[in-house]
Amino acid sequence: MNFFYVMNARSIKTAFVIVVAAFFTAWFFFMENMVQLPAFSAKDGPKAIYQGEKDLALTFNIGWGDEKAEPILDVLAKEKVGAVTFFLSGSWAESHPDLVSRIVKEGYEIGMLGYNYKDYSELEDDKIRRDIMMAQEAFKKLNVKNIKLLRAPTGQFDQRTLKIAERLGFTVVSWSLDTKDWTNPGTAVIVENASKAKKGDILLMHASDSAKQTAEALPLVVKNIKTKNLKMVTVSEMIANGSSKTVEVK
Incomplete structure (x- = not known):
């Protein structure tokens, strides 16, 4: 026993x-x-990229305005920054064909910021679809083709947006680090916010006229990135060179 x-x-x-x-x-x-799953997504649905595995992607949103985009392009040229992704609204692009042409000529990547600056999370499916397609048509007329990246105009989106974008052949791109330059907190604060950048981050900045201090802060932002030995790449390069993080979006 x-x-x-x-x-x-x-x-x-x-x-x-x-x-x-x-x-x-x-x-x-x-x-x-x-x-290893660095993107907002449903468990099995389409994904929205917000962070990569390595390098750093510097991105700018331009939704409106006539004054701030060109000085920012001048700074990028002076600082010899070769890899940047600009998310442009279709309506802004139509009104500024020369600046769009310069962005393309200087080798920067273009993503879409919709056509009108409206919150996709508050729009009906058909209106989201029409806004994206209007932007797509606007860029085609400017001879900017094969755009594959889309950023929701206000940054707000849901699972519907992801599914509509996927059906239209786009990947939705968010960000992991917001410099909050559009709030005009002072150049020192913008630089401090950007200094938190680390490997894999997608850094959000703005070149609309509301971002009044971005051009002044940008040289130090770029200097800090280079000091950290972070290689700047486009969002497409970041996606191609590694995996991306996933958080469920409903």
């Missing part, structure tokens, strides 16, 4: 060790997969 209880206790202990080992093995692989 004693022998039976000894064997039973050993069996229980062995089984317990196996269960614990299996749990930690499963947890390890789960965490490993989470680390």
Whole structure:
């Protein structure tokens, strides 16, 4: 009888060790997969990129205005920044064909910021679709073709936007670090916000007229990025060169 209880206790202990080992093995692989899944998404649905695995993507939104985009382009040229992604609204692009042409000529990537500056999360599906297609047509007329990246005009989007964008052949791009330059907090604050940039970040800045201090802050932003030895790439290059993080969007 004693022998039976000894064997039973050993069996229980062995089984317990196996269960614990299996749990930690499963947890390890789960965490490993989470680390390698740098994007907002549904579990099995289309994704919106917000962070990469390596390098850094400097991005600018331009939705309106006549004054701030050109000085920012001048700074980028002076600082010899070769890889930037500009997200342009179709309506702005139509009104500023020369600046669009310059962005293309200087080798920067163009993504779409819709056509009208409206919150996609508040629009009906058909209106989202029409806004994207209007922007697409505007860029085609400017001979800017094969745009594959889309950023929701106000940054707000939901699963509907992701599905509509995917059907139209676009990847939605968000960001992981906002400089908040559009609030005009002072150049020192913009530089400080940008100084938090790390490997894999998609950095958000603006070149609309509301961003009155961005051009002044930009040289120091670029200097800090270079000091950290972070390679600046376009969003498309970031996507191509690594995986991207995923958080569920409903």
